[in-house]
Amino acid sequence: MNCEEANKMDMVDYLRKLGHSPAKIRGNDYWYLSPLRKERTASFKINRKLNVWFDHGTGEGGTLVDFGTRYHATDVSGFLRSMETSEFLPQKQNCLDTESEVSNRLKIVSSRKLKSPVLKAYLEGRGINTSIARIYCGEVEYTFGKEIFRGVGFKNDLGGYEIRSAFYKYSSAPKSLSTFCRNSDTVKIFEGFMDFLSYLTVEDKSPVLDDIIVLNGTGQFEKSKPFLERYETIELYLDNDPTGKKLTHNALKSSPKFVDCSRLYRPYNDLNEWLMLKGFSRKSKQALKL
Template sequence: MNCEEARQKIKIRTILESFNLFPVKENRKTAFYFALDREETVPSLSVDFVKNTAFDFGTGKNYDVISLVQQMNKCSVSEALKYLLSFNIPVFRNVDVKMITEVKNYQIIKVSEIRHLALIQYLKSREVFEQKHLVEEILYRLDGKTLFAIGFLNNSGGYEIRNKYTKICLGQKDVTWVKNEPNVNNEVLIFEGFFDYLAYRNMTREESSKADYLILNSTALLFKVRDALNEYDLISLFLDNDTNGRLTKETIQMNYEKVEDCSLIYSDFKDMNEWFCNYRR
């Protein structure tokens, strides 16, 4: 792969995600990120997804996928191309990923079991209150305000934050692995979001805990687990019934041998949690 092929074939969003960089603000064609080389409170890196380039308003620097890797890894062009080579996999590039804002400037004040009435009511509205031991109550400070929400821990120590009004990530964005021993069938169950995972655990309780669970927390993070998924004899998918979910399913089906699409169970609903709520009521 040469420089021109890298610029044309590899999406700049994917490379930013590989360095755990996510949009602060975005629309379908452009987004603003925090700068690559300094701390800041107002994002100054403008990314054009159509042109596959970025511009730093603070320094006046332009970036493509090659110079972005050079900036992050402090490396030569040839070393950057070597890094980019692993992303030149067509089926993994085609997913139109759904993102959740990664928040950097925050302070977690307290982590505890779920006690706040509003959070209890929210869990009950999603029909997963019985699984409250799998999430935590997070008291945090953001933009001068003290807030509370349900938190779901990921593998990098970040928290997926949810309440009736909020959908963000505090800290580094990552997937969440839940490993179980023994894994009799060498199976992994994959969910997009943790409410789908909680719904599944609520529906099956303990009898299905012999498999491993993978909660992507964003389909954009699929690249992080593509090698790990090779270790399983069976991959069971509980993805959303929308365009993004179908593309993610097709990506996994094209890359692995034994894949089961479990979304057929809730084919008339957006996702598993929505189906489970309807089923319980």
């Protein structure tokens, strides 16, 4: 990837995936609390038509590459090299590697308690309580090719990891569910661990009393079925996208045990997007009926 290709990527979508949502939108202008510094009044603007940014607090501005090098404290070549394997690439370029190929090429080097200020800031940008995240996630160091990276790691039942950072969204082999059993009659099923952490953040306590299954992808739903037989109530917190809706619809048809909880965060796509865009408050907690 070169600068011209990177600068064609939509900056609003890029910031959304970094965990930053606009405070207000006026026509083509999207206003944010500056991702580059602390402030209380939104003064960081993206003109979506021109796809450029300007921080009124510092007088700086430019393209996506200009922003990326400042945000991630790297040079242009380092930023572009990272973008070549990041989740922000256009979908047609992502198809060069299947998920299983990426998983097999990625190697976990080490795992430790979550301490990195950068990774904590990433979670905070997505609305996650980092004290809760540290209970369920670690900080993993992994290799992809010759490069070494760090990310937030969420372990599954077979020892593989779901890995997230501002740049990357990866899975390490073996792919599986993550289950947390409390011997409850109710189980809550989340599509991904960010939704699970969002739920805990809003509930503001950990651990929860109900049993939990994190699918780590809708493709894992079939694997969850052996766990579900003993439960009286099965609450589904899946995405409000076509795949999530279809899975929920089929589950509701198959058994009266299933409860569709995605209605609680509509019209947002998922629970984490709801938390990021709506913001946590007592009213929003009541709206989610936790």
